[in-house]
Amino acid sequence: MNSKLWSDLVKEAFDKTLIVTKFFCALHLTTTYVFTPAYVFGPSMLPTFNISGDYVLAEKISTRLGKVGRNDIVLIRSPEDPRKIVTKRIVGVEGDDVRYSLNPERDDTFETIVVPKGHVWIEGDNKYMSRDSKNFGPVPYGMIQGRIFWKVWPFESFGSVERRTI
């Protein structure tokens, strides 16, 4: 009598575990291949994103297809610390001539660089307070984690995030 109870319990535990596993797989696949939510904060993308933080959605499909291009805002792994994912705008793709200023608050001197093959040039919208390609150079395309396309919270700015030049 006891053994039947046990075997029922084991079967039910197994079924529940299977459901949890399926859910976890579906979550992983959606987050890796389709889209993912993200929390972006910091001063480097003012005025596009708040300093205290916005919730956004980033899609992964254009990244995988190689269709991420100029003026897209992307989540990208920082080349200085691979554990950190930062939000910046792509200003130049491979082959582009990029003109940038090292000290925007101090002087008007510019430098020019050609973006090498397989790399992108990223810059924050707030050029006075942003660590980006001006500091660490062009970043390999493979570091891009997703393209931000929708702002979820704060509710007043709910809506799509389009490509546009600053």
Add this chain to the structure above:
Amino acid sequence: MVSLNFISSLSKNFFTYGLKGLTISDRYISVVPVRGCSMSPTFNPHCSTSLEGSTDDSVLVEKFCLQKYEFSLGDVIVFCSPNDNKEKCVKRITALPGYWVSSPFSNDVVKIPDGHCWVEGDNSASSLDSRSIGPVPFHIIWPLKRVGKLEQRIPSGRFVF
């Protein structure tokens, strides 16, 4: 005559197991074929330019390390080439961030910046590696553990300090 029910249940099972396999291969462990001679004799020991891809080694690649991005000197890693996002390269880490690397071929000493590492193939004669493409940023890196364990080894003949 195979019934529709049978086909639909078979394809549903196939789909479910396929998705679970994909999740496991993305996050935990996966199998990768190694092509080319740049890692002889560790991989593809009988490689020669006349036999194109006759018996390529396949290796087991673990991805647990991607959670913390901690690698040691001498690990063999799989990474996407910085010059071409779709091309995967297999090389050994010979210097970590903060190290200085000199090579017998040039008079420069390069300091490895934070978040980058220096990779080289075991077969120095024919491999395109950090000596030509500079420090490689850690991204999509999967260290290798073969069945028949792989040792961590540091090549001699370099000053790495």
